[in-house]
Amino acid sequence: MRVKFSKMHGLGNDFVMLDGISQRIRLSPDKIRRIADRYLGIGCDQVLLVESPRDPDADFRYRIFNADGSEVENCGNGARCFARFVRDRRLTGKKRLKVETSGGLLQLKLMDGDQVSVDMGAPVLEPEQIPFNADRCAESYLLEVHGETFTIGAVSMGNPHAVLLVENVQEAPVTQLGPLIEVHPRFPQKVNVGFLQINSRSQAQLRVFERGVGETRACGTGACAAMVYAHQRGLLDDQVGIQLPGGNLTIHWSGPGQPVTMTGPATTVFHGHIIL
Numbered sequence: 001m002r003v004k005f006s007k008m009h010g011l012g013n014d015f016v017m018l019d020g021i022s023q024r025i026r027l028s029p030d031k032i033r034r035i036a037d038r039y040l041g042i043g044c045d046q047v048l049l050v051e052s053p054r055d056p057d058a059d060f061r062y063r064i065f066n067a068d069g070s071e072v073e074n075c076g077n078g079a080r081c082f083a084r085f086v087r088d089r090r091l092t093g094k095k096r097l098k099v100e101t102s103g104g105l106l107q108l109k110l111m112d113g114d115q116v117s118v119d120m121g122a123p124v125l126e127p128e129q130i131p132f133n134a135d136r137c138a139e140s141y142l143l144e145v146h147g148e149t150f151t152i153g154a155v156s157m158g159n160p161h162a163v164l165l166v167e168n169v170q171e172a173p174v175t176q177l178g179p180l181i182e183v184h185p186r187f188p189q190k191v192n193v194g195f196l197q198i199n200s201r202s203q204a205q206l207r208v209f210e211r212g213v214g215e216t217r218a219c220g221t222g223a224c225a226a227m228v229y230a231h232q233r234g235l236l237d238d239q240v241g242i243q244l245p246g247g248n249l250t251i252h253w254s255g256p257g258q259p260v261t262m263t264g265p266a267t268t269v270f271h272g273h274i275i276l
């Protein structure tokens with residue numbers, strides 16, 4: 001099967017975008033791993049498949065697969081790339097879109113230049129909905145990892161995130177501790193792990209070890225989850241610039257029950273065909 005794709009990225013978090021509306025595409029975990037392989041395939045952190053919506057309120061549905069083949073609920077950088085992809089492929093002429101994901105409905109706005117703004121919905125903090133094993137909902141939790149105890153925040157942005165505050169993000173043990181927390185038994189569906197350094201009330205730096213991928217250059221839902229955790233602890237204002245290894249996102253959140261808004265770029269790199 002010969003399939004058209006676009007290679008895109010949001011701050012270096014890279015995607016293979018597939019139009020499943022004008023092409024018939026059958027994916028399997030094995031095919032996804034092959035597409036994502038940086039030596040044997042195209043190479044990407046996530047494969048994103050655009051489909052017709054099931055929800056009559058939505059313009060599109062988009063499905064998200066991590067490089068390890070697992071299907072997941074949400075992807076912030078992917079959402080911005082999705083919005084540009086459907087416009088560039090002329091699947092819609094709209095600048096404001098509603099898209100269904102398995103983590104909920106997102107509202108997107110194409111702005112000037114390469115910028116896209118996404119209403120990511122309200123964060124979920126109830127442990128059983130994240131899902132995270134804890135007796136009660138709290139601002140932070142103690143997590144034991146191989147005999148050491150860490151203070152973490154647990155937030156769902158449709159997908160699960162653990163957030164740790166660190167003094168120096170460059171020196172944070174992202175690739176050592178990240179994989180241990182990713183598969184911690186208290187997160188029954190595994191978890192994305194963010195390491196957050198607060199620079200001021202409006203500036204922070206973040207590195208994320210993503211579930212099913214490893215450390216990425218940027219994670220949109222990770223930036224939203226980090227904002228929620230630090231804002232709840234009174235460390236950040238409502239509007240914050242979050243610097244990731246691949247560049248900056250602007251995140252806005254005004255508190256519990258309110259949606260998180262993420263604004264940042266979406267970039268197309270090339271188009272091609274792949275034999276699946």
Ligand SMILES: N[C@@H](CCC[C@H](N)C(=O)O)C(=O)O
Binds near residue numbers: 066072160
């Ligand atoms: N890169 C993404 C998140 C992709 C999904 C994540 N790895 C998961 O397993 O939940 C983003 O920009 O949000």
